[in-house]
Amino acid sequence: MQLLGRSICCVRGGREVFSGLDFEAASGQALAVTGPNGSGKTSLLRLIAGLLVPSAGSIDLKGGGTELTLPEQSHYLGHRDALKPALSVRENLSFWRDFLGGDAGDGEQTLAQIGLGHAAHLPAAYLSAGQRRRLSIGRLLAVRRPVWLLDEPTSALDAGGQDLFAGLMRDHLGSGGIIIAATHAPLGIETRELRMGGAT
Amino acid sequence: MTLIDLANPTKFLSLTARVLPWLAGATAILLLIGCYQSAMAPDDYQQGATVKIMFIHVPNAWLSMFVWGVMSLAALGTLVWRHPLADVAAKAAAPIGAAFTFLALVTGSLWGRPMWGTYWEWDARLTSVLILFLMYLGLIALWRAVDDPSRAARAAAILTLVGAINLPIIKFSVDWWNTLHQPASVMRLGGPSLDRAFLIPLLVMAVAFSLLFVTLHLAAMRNEILRRRVRALQMMQASQQAA
Amino acid sequence: MTALAALIRRDIRIALRVGGGALIGVLFFLTVTVLMPFAVGPDLALLTRLGPAILWLGALLASLLTLDRLFTADHEDGSLDLIVMSRMPLELACAAKALAHWLAAGLPLIIATPALGLLLNLDAASTSAVALTLLAGTPALTFTGMIGAALAVTLHRGGLLLAVLVLPLSVPVLIFGVAASQAAITGPLSFGTPFSILCALSLVSFVIGPFAAAASLRHGLD
Numbered sequence: 001m002q003l004l005g006r007s008i009c010c011v012r013g014g015r016e017v018f019s020g021l022d023f024e025a026a027s028g029q030a031l032a033v034t035g036p037n038g039s040g041k042t043s044l045l046r047l048i049a050g051l052l053v054p055s056a057g058s059i060d061l062k063g064g065g066t067e068l069t070l071p072e073q074s075h076y077l078g079h080r081d082a083l084k085p086a087l088s089v090r091e092n093l094s095f096w097r098d099f100l101g102g103d104a105g106d107g108e109q110t111l112a113q114i115g116l117g118h119a120a121h122l123p124a125a126y127l128s129a130g131q132r133r134r135l136s137i138g139r140l141l142a143v144r145r146p147v148w149l150l151d152e153p154t155s156a157l158d159a160g161g162q163d164l165f166a167g168l169m170r171d172h173l174g175s176g177g178i179i180i181a182a183t184h185a186p187l188g189i190e191t192r193e194l195r196m197g198g199a200t
Numbered sequence: 201m202t203l204i205d206l207a208n209p210t211k212f213l214s215l216t217a218r219v220l221p222w223l224a225g226a227t228a229i230l231l232l233i234g235c236y237q238s239a240m241a242p243d244d245y246q247q248g249a250t251v252k253i254m255f256i257h258v259p260n261a262w263l264s265m266f267v268w269g270v271m272s273l274a275a276l277g278t279l280v281w282r283h284p285l286a287d288v289a290a291k292a293a294a295p296i297g298a299a300f301t302f303l304a305l306v307t308g309s310l311w312g313r314p315m316w317g318t319y320w321e322w323d324a325r326l327t328s329v330l331i332l333f334l335m336y337l338g339l340i341a342l343w344r345a346v347d348d349p350s351r352a353a354r355a356a357a358i359l360t361l362v363g364a365i366n367l368p369i370i371k372f373s374v375d376w377w378n379t380l381h382q383p384a385s386v387m388r389l390g391g392p393s394l395d396r397a398f399l400i401p402l403l404v405m406a407v408a409f410s411l412l413f414v415t416l417h418l419a420a421m422r423n424e425i426l427r428r429r430v431r432a433l434q435m436m437q438a439s440q441q442a443a
Numbered sequence: 444m445t446a447l448a449a450l451i452r453r454d455i456r457i458a459l460r461v462g463g464g465a466l467i468g469v470l471f472f473l474t475v476t477v478l479m480p481f482a483v484g485p486d487l488a489l490l491t492r493l494g495p496a497i498l499w500l501g502a503l504l505a506s507l508l509t510l511d512r513l514f515t516a517d518h519e520d521g522s523l524d525l526i527v528m529s530r531m532p533l534e535l536a537c538a539a540k541a542l543a544h545w546l547a548a549g550l551p552l553i554i555a556t557p558a559l560g561l562l563l564n565l566d567a568a569s570t571s572a573v574a575l576t577l578l579a580g581t582p583a584l585t586f587t588g589m590i591g592a593a594l595a596v597t598l599h600r601g602g603l604l605l606a607v608l609v610l611p612l613s614v615p616v617l618i619f620g621v622a623a624s625q626a627a628i629t630g631p632l633s634f635g636t637p638f639s640i641l642c643a644l645s646l647v648s649f650v651i652g653p654f655a656a657a658a659s660l661r662h663g664l665d
Contacts, residue, residue: 068530072528074528078521082520095452098449100446100525100530119437127438128438309561321485327480334473338470341467345467378485
């Protein structure tokens with residue numbers, strides 16, 4: 001399985017954010033997208049996720065042998081955590097597991113894995129920022145998808161949370177997954193770097 | 201919520217635990233006496249047996265306004281002294297007040313059926329009570345809409361006080377609106393001409409319903425305090441790290 | 444199928460819990476209806492004649508007002524991104540959200556109608572006629588209003604703008620809804636004709652609404 005981007009051009013609000021961008025990532029590889037603010041890291045992730053349309057170029061996932069599109073095989077972990085404060089921790093997770101479908105994991109085991117087993121029955125409104133982030137990460141585990149698109153995944157996580165998440169990413173890469181992460185901080189795993197906004 | 205905040209409600213809880221059974225007992229006895237006296241009261245020469253609805257209707261109508269008064273006092277407690285029990289008192293009173301107001305509306309409409317031939321007439325009294333009911337519902341909706349109890353308490357307190365100032369104005373304008381459209385009010389009640397045979401059961405029922413309110417209110421306040429403790433404990437539990 | 448059921452279940456749950464807006468719609472409906480007699484006077488004969496129109500206007504405003512947050516809430520917390528990316532066609536997800544909204548906010552309006560009919564001096568037959576037309580017509584309001592709710596995501600604002608966008612679209616529903624209820628109460632027109640058109644409007648909106656909403660969501664994301 002290989003994720004290939006060829007001469008991608010991104011225009012937002014009449015401004016060219018970047019152009020002629022090439023990247024590739026194969027199974028088991030992690031790509032760290034770095035660069036100053038406004039260089040288009042989030043835009044690139046959203047392009048891959050199909051939430052933005054590139055004005056030129058192509059992004060393809062080769063291999064894998066399914067008819068699913070790239071967004072349907074991707075997890076997107078954005079700044080906003082897609083949690084409903086009125087629902088309990090367990091309800092939030094099991095909703096995304098049922099809605100995103102695919103191979104459903106064991107919900108309780110996932111909650112224990114991300115360190116929220118003790119809070120499963122509580123409303124998500126009671127969670128701290130770091131705990132909310134952990135719960136979003138739980139979504140990546142509850143449904144298996146080969147491509148993880150992560151936008152500043154370790155922000156709000158404490159040291160323990162970062163170690164935990166590094167371990168989960170390593171497992172994902174080990175099982176043949178692909179990770180594209182926009183980040184300022186080291187992720188704690190071996191990555192190749194894609195530097196954005198160097199030219200302009 | 202800190203432990204100091206809980207200290208006062210703790211005293212409240214232990215005190216009410218002792219008082220509540222007596223209050224409930226007194227309420228039940230008075231209600232029984234009131235119902236018996238109401239049943240024994242003579243029929244009205246015009247209205248027949250339907251006049252007995254009055255013994256339920258009037259206490260409910262009186263309480264519908266009294267409860268808003270209680271909530272206004274509690275609102276002052278919230279805004280001026282920031283006393284946590286005042287929040288609890290205001291929140292616990294709202295659904296009870298709404299229930300009394302609803303009963304006043306239903307009994308009023310049942311009473312109106314033989315008088316007017318319809319269940320609902322846009323009579324000045326009933327209409328004012330209906331507006332009061334809507335304000336209760338709005339207040340309950342406000343309590344439900346804000347998740348953080350202390351923020352909700354301040355918003356609700358302001359609305360309660362605005363309502364308390366506005367209620368007489370509403371009452372006045374509804375009366376004016378009503379006389380504009382129909383010169384004579386269909387239903388006249390109470391007044392000094394009420395016979396002793398009606399007055400005594402009515403007073404007993406009024407006292408019984410007031411006691412009922414006090415009992416229900418204290419019990420609801422206890423529930424609300426316990427609910428907040430559960431919430432505080434849950435938030436503590438959420439912030440714990442998994443061992 | 445589980446994905447569809449999960450989405451509907453989630454939206455209904457959120458609507459009914461603390462902070463949800465389902466019951467506020469009913470309260471709004473009640474308040475608007477109660478206000479009317481103050482404007483037109485407490486004449487019962489007049490209220491009987493205006494009753495169906497008042498109830499329809501109240502239900503129309505109540506169901507549009509609660510639509511405001513249908514997509515913006517999901518947009519603000521990022522859920523909408525994941526819904527767009529999912530394997531479920533966006534049109535289907537839109538339809539599911541609209542259905543959940545109708546179940547949580549539209550159905551209670553219909554259940555409240557008899558109590559309000561009492562206030563407007565409508566008899567049992569007239570009230571049930573109005574309730575029946577609301578049952579057939581409010582889905583059309585929700586499914587066309589959904590288009591406005593989706594546009595609100597693109598425009599980053601809702602509220603009054605949503606009402607301005609959607610109210611003209613709901614004119615046909617209002618016309619035939621009130622016509623059908625009037626026909627049942629006073630005649631001389633037969634109830635069947637306007638009622639069938641009302642049902643047809645709902646069915647058409649089931650098709651147009653989700654497609655238009657999904658299209659505007661796809662273009663509106665950034």
